[in-house]
Amino acid sequence: MASSRQVAEMSDNAKAFDSRMIAPALLDWYDRHARDLPWRTGPEALRNGVRPDPYRVWLSEVMLQQTTVAAVKSYYRRFTVTWPTVESLAAAADDDVMAAWAGLGYYSRARNLIAAARKVAEASGFPGNAEGLRALPGVGEYTSNAIAAIAYGEAVPVVDGNVERVVSRLLALAEPVKSAKSLIRETVAAMTPLDRPGDFAQAMMDLGATICTPKRPACVLCPINDRCTAFLAGPDPATLPVKAPKKERPSRLAAAFVAERATDGAVLLVRRPPSGLLGGMAGPYVTEFSSKKDGATGEGAAPFSADWVDCGTAEHGFTHFLLTLEVMWAQTPHGADLPPGAFWCPRERLAGEALPTVMRKAIAAAIPDAFNSGKI
Numbered sequence: 001m002a003s004s005r006q007v008a009e010m011s012d013n014a015k016a017f018d019s020r021m022i023a024p025a026l027l028d029w030y031d032r033h034a035r036d037l038p039w040r041t042g043p044e045a046l047r048n049g050v051r052p053d054p055y056r057v058w059l060s061e062v063m064l065q066q067t068t069v070a071a072v073k074s075y076y077r078r079f080t081v082t083w084p085t086v087e088s089l090a091a092a093a094d095d096d097v098m099a100a101w102a103g104l105g106y107y108s109r110a111r112n113l114i115a116a117a118r119k120v121a122e123a124s125g126f127p128g129n130a131e132g133l134r135a136l137p138g139v140g141e142y143t144s145n146a147i148a149a150i151a152y153g154e155a156v157p158v159v160d161g162n163v164e165r166v167v168s169r170l171l172a173l174a175e176p177v178k179s180a181k182s183l184i185r186e187t188v189a190a191m192t193p194l195d196r197p198g199d200f201a202q203a204m205m206d207l208g209a210t211i212c213t214p215k216r217p218a219c220v221l222c223p224i225n226d227r228c229t230a231f232l233a234g235p236d237p238a239t240l241p242v243k244a245p246k247k248e249r250p251s252r253l254a255a256a257f258v259a260e261r262a263t264d265g266a267v268l269l270v271r272r273p274p275s276g277l278l279g280g281m282a283g284p285y286v287t288e289f290s291s292k293k294d295g296a297t298g299e300g301a302a303p304f305s306a307d308w309v310d311c312g313t314a315e316h317g318f319t320h321f322l323l324t325l326e327v328m329w330a331q332t333p334h335g336a337d338l339p340p341g342a343f344w345c346p347r348e349r350l351a352g353e354a355l356p357t358v359m360r361k362a363i364a365a366a367i368p369d370a371f372n373s374g375k376i
């Protein structure tokens, strides 16, 4: 919680800050320096009458949630080549979409993507404003506002982590972002121009990604440095936003049992239930990892008895906990009683399966050449 002195400081900086002067300078900079992104309709194209496609804006925004631009580019291209319209995505098999998403993480996004595409196809089009968009699965305030601003030119505030950082510096906020959310939102709303709100949103994103970066902001190159409280009066912009005290991520432990068919090297996979962590994704049989560091491991937790060999551990960091998987391997004995939902995946199809990174790590720990290219 902010102290009363800090709240007073925050509101003083916010009052002294003239939000109307930001958009013209930023848009002028964006016209010259906008990043060329596969999903973006740049300022030049917009001036020539090209309209952004809400499907592509939505798809890119969902992919970009918690994921970097560099990681998203190839996935975005693959998705738009395979499913060029929302109708084609709606008609796709769930497994194909999940397999195409594999490796991008946060798999609930892929499940929501399928559900939202079907809702949009049923309604014969995307909702036409931010409020309507918010009713789609997986679309929260940030995503709905980003789509509405970029695709429809609706003047709504678009606030992601980059924008929070930029505004924290513009106002020299003495508080962590978490305590200043509504002030940041109000500031962005006041800065957002009625004309070109989509370009303004993307200009803020570009500024945060290329100039007002987390560690070493390039303030001398910044088009709005003459309005920036932190740059003009301190503290050092690189020290903002103020960090909230960090909570340590808990550790959890579980076991992965990688079973291989003796005759052809096929790997036994089990599809996880549709909801919950990694829902709908496949992987080797693993014990529960919802518990703290007391997950069931060792041969006693195996799905069937075999000569299980201990292959060491695979580690993976989820947002809320760190997982250590104790990895076991065995050739499946004839007539083994396979766990429910299990299926044999031929070795050559393994790389194309909807396998989340943690499951790939477990398989690679047991069968080092499982993915041939060596890439996980």
Ligand code: SF4
Residues within 6 Å of the ligand: 166, 169, 170, 211, 212, 213, 217, 218, 219, 220, 222, 223, 224, 225, 228, 229, 230, 231, 237
């Ligand atoms: S002057 Fe520096 S800190 Fe301020 S907005 Fe620009 S890059 Fe960020």
